[in-house]
Amino acid sequence: MARPAQPLLNRDLIRDTALAIIDRHGLVGLTMRRLAEKLGVQAASLYTHYPTKEDVLDAVANLLVAQVDTSGFEHGWREGLRTWGRSYLGALAAHPNAVPLIASGTGRRDTFLAMANAVHGGLTGAGWPPRVATTISGAVKYLVIGAASTPFASGFADDVQVYLDRYPHLTQAHRLRSDAERIDQESFELGLSCLIRGLEPGPG
Amino acid sequence: MARPAQPLLNRDLIRDTALAIIDRHGLVGLTMRRLAEKLGVQAASLYTHYPTKEDVLDAVANLLVAQVDTSGFEHGWREGLRTWGRSYLGALAAHPNAVPLIASGTGRRDTFLAMANAVHGGLTGAGWPPRVATTISGAVKYLVIGAASTPFASGFADDVQVYLDRYPHLTQAHRLRSDAERIDQESFELGLSCLIRGLEPGPG
DNA sequence: ACCTGAACACCGTTCAAGT
DNA sequence: ACCTGAACACCGTTCAAGT
Numbered sequence: 101m102a103r104p105a106q107p108l109l110n111r112d113l114i115r116d117t118a119l120a121i122i123d124r125h126g127l128v129g130l131t132m133r134r135l136a137e138k139l140g141v142q143a144a145s146l147y148t149h150y151p152t153k154e155d156v157l158d159a160v161a162n163l164l165v166a167q168v169d170t171s172g173f174e175h176g177w178r179e180g181l182r183t184w185g186r187s188y189l190g191a192l193a194a195h196p197n198a199v200p201l202i203a204s205g206t207g208r209r210d211t212f213l214a215m216a217n218a219v220h221g222g223l224t225g226a227g228w229p230p231r232v233a234t235t236i237s238g239a240v241k242y243l244v245i246g247a248a249s250t251p252f253a254s255g256f257a258d259d260v261q262v263y264l265d266r267y268p269h270l271t272q273a274h275r276l277r278s279d280a281e282r283i284d285q286e287s288f289e290l291g292l293s294c295l296i297r298g299l300e301p302g303p304g
Numbered sequence: 305m306a307r308p309a310q311p312l313l314n315r316d317l318i319r320d321t322a323l324a325i326i327d328r329h330g331l332v333g334l335t336m337r338r339l340a341e342k343l344g345v346q347a348a349s350l351y352t353h354y355p356t357k358e359d360v361l362d363a364v365a366n367l368l369v370a371q372v373d374t375s376g377f378e379h380g381w382r383e384g385l386r387t388w389g390r391s392y393l394g395a396l397a398a399h400p401n402a403v404p405l406i407a408s409g410t411g412r413r414d415t416f417l418a419m420a421n422a423v424h425g426g427l428t429g430a431g432w433p434p435r436v437a438t439t440i441s442g443a444v445k446y447l448v449i450g451a452a453s454t455p456f457a458s459g460f461a462d463d464v465q466v467y468l469d470r471y472p473h474l475t476q477a478h479r480l481r482s483d484a485e486r487i488d489q490e491s492f493e494l495g496l497s498c499l500i501r502g503l504e505p506g507p508g
Numbered sequence: 509a510c511c512t513g514a515a516c517a518c519c520g521t522t523c524a525a526g527t
Numbered sequence: 528a529c530c531t532g533a534a535c536a537c538c539g540t541t542c543a544a545g546t
Contacts, residue, residue: 102546103510132539144541145511153539200408203453217471224473238451238491239498245453246446249407267421269428287442294443294502295495306527307529336520348522349530357520 108141111149115159119198122160126197158209161201165211167191173222177303178296180222185240185292188215192248199248227303239295247288312345315353319363323402326364330401362413365405369415371395377426381507382500384426389444389496392419396452403452431507443499451492 117138121130132153136143150156168191172183192199205212216237223233321342325334336357340347354360372395376387396403409416420441427437 102512102544104546107510109510131537133537142512143539144513147540148510200404203407204404205454213471213474217473221473234487235490235494238487239447239495241454242447242450242491242495243443244450246448246450247442249449249453250409250445267417269421269425270417283438283442286439287446290439290502291443291446291495291499294499297502298494298498306525306531308527311529313529335518337518346531347520348532351521352529 109139109145109149111159114139114146114149114156115163118156119160119163119195122197123195127200157201160198161205162209162211164191164195164198164202165209165215168215170215170218170222173218173225177223177226177228180219180226181236181240181296182292184219184222185244185288188241188244189247189288192244196248203245203249229303232303236295236299240292243288243291243295247284313343313349313353315363318343318350318353318360319367322360323364323367323399326401327399331404361405364402365409366413366415368395368399368402368406369413369419372419374419374422374426377422377429381427381430381432384423384430385440385444385500386496388423388426389448389492392445392448393451393492396448400452407449407453433507436507440499440503444496447492447495447499451488 114135118130118135121135121138125134132146133143135156136146139146146156150159165188167187168184169187170180170184173180192202219237220230220233223236224230228236318339322334322339325339325342329338336350337347339360340350343350350360354363369392371391372388373391374384374388377384396406423441424434424437427440428434432440
């Protein structure tokens, strides 16, 4: 066909399809050939729209981070941190296979900077000195990235019996996979609430 | 040569060499062929000692986690959490390129379970109910993984001028790379100290 | 500008063959 | 048991060629 009358591809379509493949088959399951196949096209065609696979992955990472809500700072730094942290974790937890893209991200991507800028502005606007604002936002980010990266559910899953006798302390709490999601939630909320409480009474 | 009188390889040598390559060339820079080359051997030879590349990476992950110090719980849960968190982060920060191995680890690896078991035992031994102990150790783990995964230094590095005008709030705090290490340190310590303080007065 | 087909230099892994 | 050499099925990416 060579050049079609109507373009078959565009950047958003490629990015969204890439995310769908990552969700279904994992990060390793995403190859340029498979991505092209799903789009009914040859792998080489993708390079008309993205210079490298890395750029496709950057686009996916930006898509996820763009959904993060930083509007909570309008209601104060406590609500701002809570809203930001929860929506950030929510955006990542919705696509667990894509989390490594964000976790080891360089921070050079547009939406990352926009998010960092909004958070930093929210904290300094509430009166926190810039240096402290950076430290605070770092701590929340660590909780989010940590919670999204190693959800409790990912370990201790299948062959529980194997280590039940070797690691006696783990038997109680780690047995049920059904508890994992609640544990993840509780650990993150514990960290977040302790951090906010530890920052009282606020700046100044 | 076929079978040499003295074996050329063993599992520890392969694992240590793999880590050295990861340190120098990154996780993507580690290939079975390059690993073999550095060992003066053919790639196929590696499969006598490790069934897959994945198993080599597991061995590297276990090597790092094995260095984590959980002995602090002998001096109470506060000191235990501090020692554990700091040595865990220290072990990962010494090999930043290997962090994704631990961050997205399945938790199925021996040393991971041993570490989790020690921490859980330390917390329950101090009087924390098993369920709460799991939540607490999760929060500390999130801080460690988050801090190791996205050190502040990794972002905002080179082309600062590009976004200085677009993200005004970031100009103050993000300009200097020399500040990055201190920021990383402070954010982690802030999260850790807030958590421990938030858990006062302790169990019961 | 946009897509194809074929090629390039790589991968992880397998396996018969040698000692 | 331990290593080799060659092969297999894959990669990401390039590029001349077509419309």
